[in-house]
Amino acid sequence: MKILVCDKETLLLKLLSSELTPHGYNVFTADNGYRAMTLLRAEKPDIVITNILLPLINGFEFLSQIRKINRRSAVIVYSAIKSEHIIEQIFLLGARDFIAKPFDPEKLIIRIKMLI
Amino acid sequence: MNTVTYILNFAIMIYSLSICLYYVFLGLVSAFHLIAYKKSNSFVDHNLLLSSPMAPGISIIAPAYNESKTIVDNINALLSLHYGIFEVIVVNDGSKDDSLEKVIKEYELEKVDFAVNYQLKTKEIRSVYRSTNKAYRFLTLIDKENGGKADSLNAGLNISQYDYFVAIDVDSVIEPDALLKMIKPFLESTDKKVIATGGAIYIANSCKIENGQIIDIEVPRNMLARFQVLEYTRAFLMGRIAWSRLNGLLLVSGALGLFDKNVAINCGGYYSQTVGEDMELVVRMRRYMYDRKEKHSVRYIPDPLCWTEVPTTLRMLGRQRNRWTRGTMDTLWIHRKLFFNPKYGRLGMVGYPFWFFFEWLAPIIEFSGFCYLIVLILLGSINCYFFLFLLAFAYLFSVAFSFYSILYEEFTYHKYRRVEQIYRLFFTSLIEPISYHFLNVWWALTGNISFLKGEKTWGAMDRKGFNSKE
Amino acid sequence: MLSHKYMVISVYIALLSCVLTIVFFFRNNLEIIFTTGKFPLITNLKFNLNEFIHAFNQDNTPHQVFLRYFIALVSLFIIICFISINVLFILLILRRLIKFDKEKKDALKIEHIQKLIIQYLYSDKSAYAIDQLRRQQKQIVVDQLLALYVSIVGNKARMVRELFFSLKLDEYVYMRCNNYYWHVRVKYMDIASIMKIERVKNIAQRYMHSSNSLMRTCAIKAYLNLDSEHSFDYLHRFKKYITEWNQINLYNLIVKQSLSVPSFYQFLSSDNPTVVCFALKMIQLHIQTERRREVLQLLLHKDTAVRKEVVITIKVLYIKEAVPLLMANYKTESELVQFEIIRTLAKLDTEESTLFLINLLNVDDFKFRMEIIKNISLTYRKRILTEFESNKEIVAIVKHVSDKRIMF
Structure with missing residues (x-):
């Protein structure tokens, strides 16, 4: 199973990658929107875990692009933003789950399993 | 005869010296301000506003005229701006193409009975559309009779529900965090109320754009656009920033500006009889505040918030410049009462006169200087050595000024990162004073002439859009 | 891209030679100009320079003196411009090159540090990782650890904090x-x-x-x-x-x-209106109701912002006793506060407040009518419709407000 993780912080990407790989997932990481889009097209990941604020792409735009490119991908969005409007918008754009940042990386796996 | 030439010489000399000093002064002021701004904003987390219930709502008003090709993408970009509470009001100004149908289809819009507050007079609003899809609940579309950009903005103001509004050109690329950065000065205001903010505009020609975002920044390949890169950098990083610091701004660019809605409406909204409605509104808002003796300020943010395509042909560019000149003259004429009027504080004593002398009068003086020069050469009374001496000075000064603006760009946002991009900018600034500059003077001059002839249009029979693209 | 470099350099050389020529003309005079402000005679130059210089030196009228100073000033400008063009040219390109290099090196360093941190968190060689991290550039380590620490909680966050202190x-x-x-x-x-x-x-x-x-x-x-x-x-x-x-x-x-x-009521008596505002906001946030009556005393505060905040507080704390006070104050308030009063009265929803609001609909102002109808409880909409049947504007507003597509 392929997972694409997108965030600006490369250290967090590395951490999530080391967190998820032992569970048997194939983890790809992208630290900007451009790379994320390329990976999305090339690898067609089953799950996309992304921060809503990404460099080089607008988060909402990214969500709608995921839906266009690969409808099957389940999207988990995490963010430090707590605005109700924005969270609502994230779900309306097709996200399956929203995680408030800061989150526990060890519990992320539970959220992922719930989606499958 | 001798005394006449003597006085003339002397006057021109004083004028050019003071214009140089003016530019040096602006450069210095903005240098200090940029350093301070950079320091104080390097660690500010603008995203705080996204989770705060205290963030004010913003209405985005985007007038569109025959933008069928790009309108859907542009609205998408606007809807996905990073902000908590906002609405996007697209005003279809009687387009003759299928842009209205396109938008209605894309966003599943329906006609609704919208109670419009007719506080500003506009052309007739045919209908207001809202979406049935909840994902597009922030979008409102107005269909109205054609009446120009100012008229469309006024119609948008009548519909808008929040306390602040953003006026934008629908075809420019807005950075996702633009609203966050622009609202911040309003929230930081103390007893001095901020009534408008604007952001720096960069040139998008030849840049790589994907999904409504600038992916790769490139110096334009077109030479005319490249000259404009320098022009914009100078205008924003050296001019506007300094004026913002001195609180003497007369202009917030029409491509992107955030305003206090109550002030804008109370002073009468946009004035639809001019082509320079953006400048006119700011001057009138300030005038209104001065009349009511309220402390206020207009701010400029050096952050690059907005990317726009500039005209790349002589004809289009000439038309744009012609329009700008007419807009400036209109505003200066309508508000002539401000000229050296101590009642209007810095606006009357500093902002307006400087704009009058150095922005409007400069091309005219320059042109008459050329004529005078030719006359002198014909009469044979020119001192060749002295002439070359001054010419060298003028040339070096303008090159140095451009170089400094590149330096500012480098130290603030260094959007142009590669070495060859800097080479290109240097080369452009070396040839600019002997090529592009003359064109600019000529356009400003023709703008003056067409203003005096009484032209009020946007300057084209086949008018295509409001924007610089035309 | 090379062609560009050559273009720049050629124009640059042309420029250089131009200025050097001028400097050459002036070479004997620069010093004298700057020290005395006088323009000395030069005899061995072409153009009509002789006469030009001669004319200046004939007498010492104010005009001539002024001209001399003018020329000195302009030459100074020329020199400054010339020097700054040169310096900037070199400086900017050098800075670009150096920065380019530094960014590459920094990226490598960050990569290495990140690897060590992950090693510390996920492998059994954590002691080695700590030892290595001690030798790295502290600023980068701090930045990296912090960026991670703000995004996560739980066990890993605790470990990151421990690492931070043990380093x-x-x-x-x-x-x-x-x-x-x-x-x-x-x-x-x-x-x-x-x-x-x-x-x-x-x-x-x-x-x-x-x-x-x-x-x-x-x-x-x-x-x-x-x-x-x-x-x-x-x-x-x-x-x-x-x-x-x-x-x-x-x-x-x-x-x-x-x-x-703490209880924020203790700050309500502050002289600083912004402190009072802040305290009121905090009272709203934490719904501190213990001394709610004290809020009402502030309804006549001299600062508009405070009064506005008081009205909002009344709404949040649901102080029904305030209704008569609000109604009495309404007329004299500024527009900003009036809107808040309308919202609060609508929320408090007592009989007299509703009556007051419906009465206010008679005032011919779209903004107020909109605000009232938007906020007033749903049950009164019908009543408003029947009462103001003939008023087109009010009917339109009620329609507007009831439309699910407009009001989400």
Whole structure:
């Protein structure tokens, strides 16, 4: 199973990658929107875990692009933003789950399993 | 005869010296301000506003005229701006193409009975559309009779529900965090109320754009656009920033500006009889505040918030410049009462006169200087050595000024990162004073002439859009 | 791209030669011009330079003296421009090249540090990783650890914090909090506040009344976060303006860290209106109702912003006793507060307040009508419709407000 993780912080990407790989997932990481889009097209990941604020792409735009490119991908969005409007918008754009940042990386796996 | 030439010489000399000093002064002021701004904003987390219930709502008003090709993408970009509470009001100004149908289809819009507050007079609003899809609940579309950009903005103001509004050109690329950065000065205001903010505009020609975002920044390949890169950098990083610091701004660019809605409406909204409605509104808002003796300020943010395509042909560019000149003259004429009027504080004593002398009068003086020069050469009374001496000075000064603006760009946002991009900018600034500059003077001059002839249009029979693209 | 380089260089050389020519003409005179302001005679030059110079030296009329100074000034300008063009040209390109190089090196360093941190977190060789991390550039390690620490909670976050302290980075941060430059202080004080380095609290206290607004906000934030006992006491003697931006910052901190807060009623008597506003906002946030009557006394406060906030507080705390007071004040209030009063009265929803609002609909002002109908309880809409049947505007507004597509 392929997972694409997108965030600006490369250290967090590395951490999530080391967190998820032992569970048997194939983890790809992208630290900007451009790379994320390329990976999305090339690898067609089953799950996309992304921060809503990404460099080089607008988060909402990214969500709608995921839906266009690969409808099957389940999207988990995490963010430090707590605005109700924005969270609502994230779900309306097709996200399956929203995680408030800061989150526990060890519990992320539970959220992922719930989606499958 | 001798005394006449003597006085003339002397006057021109004083004028050019003071214009140089003016530019040096602006450069210095903005240098200090940029350093301070950079320091104080390097660690500010603008995203705080996204989770705060205290963030004010913003209405985005985007007038569109025959933008069928790009309108859907542009609205998408606007809807996905990073902000908590906002609405996007697209005003279809009687387009003759299928842009209205396109938008209605894309966003599943329906006609609704919208109670419009007719506080500003506009052309007739045919209908207001809202979406049935909840994902597009922030979008409102107005269909109205054609009446120009100012008229469309006024119609948008009548519909808008929040306390602040953003006026934008629908075809420019807005950075996702633009609203966050622009609202911040309003929230930081103390007893001095901020009534408008604007952001720096960069040139998008030849840049790589994907999904409504600038992916790769490139110096334009077109030479005319490249000259404009320098022009914009100078205008924003050296001019506007300094004026913002001195609180003497007369202009917030029409491509992107955030305003206090109550002030804008109370002073009468946009004035639809001019082509320079953006400048006119700011001057009138300030005038209104001065009349009511309220402390206020207009701010400029050096952050690059907005990317726009500039005209790349002589004809289009000439038309744009012609329009700008007419807009400036209109505003200066309508508000002539401000000229050296101590009642209007810095606006009357500093902002307006400087704009009058150095922005409007400069091309005219320059042109008459050329004529005078030719006359002198014909009469044979020119001192060749002295002439070359001054010419060298003028040339070096303008090159140095451009170089400094590149330096500012480098130290603030260094959007142009590669070495060859800097080479290109240097080369452009070396040839600019002997090529592009003359064109600019000529356009400003023709703008003056067409203003005096009484032209009020946007300057084209086949008018295509409001924007610089035309 | 090379062609460009050549173009630049060729134009540059042309420029250089032009200026050198001029300097050559002046070479004997520059010194004299700058020391005396006089323009000496040169005899061995072409053009009509002879006469030109001669004309200046014939007499010492003010005009001639002025011209001499003018020429001196312009030459000075030329020299300055020329030098700065040269310097900038070299400086910018050098800076670009150096930065390019540095960015590459930094990226490598960051990569290495990140690997070590992950090693510490996920492998059994953590002792080795700590040892290695000690030798790295502290600033980068701090930045990396912090970026990670703010995104995660739980076991891993605890480990990151432990690593931070075992690398003795708290001492480094403490030292940087005492830096001469304020922007460095602000940055590291923020870090100290997030990492809860207790002893930074004393430094924070020192800057809480600083005249620099950013420094002040940051110090306050750090102090609130580090000292839970006396946290809000500073408001008692706070003289500065609390801008909305500051409030958003503090609010965010309080919500995020769920700080324990005192009763904010003690600040309502402050002379500083912005402090009162802030206290009212906090009362709203924490719904502190114990001394609710005190709020009503502020309805006649001289500051508009305070009055507005009081009305909102009444709405949030649901103080029904305030209805007659609000109605009495309505006429004399400024527009901004009037809108708030309308919202509050609609929310309180007593019989007299509703009657008052429906009565207000008679005033011919779209904005007020809209506000009233928008906020008034749903049950009254029918009544309004029947009562104002003939008034087109009100009917339109009711239709507008009832439309699910418009009001979401």
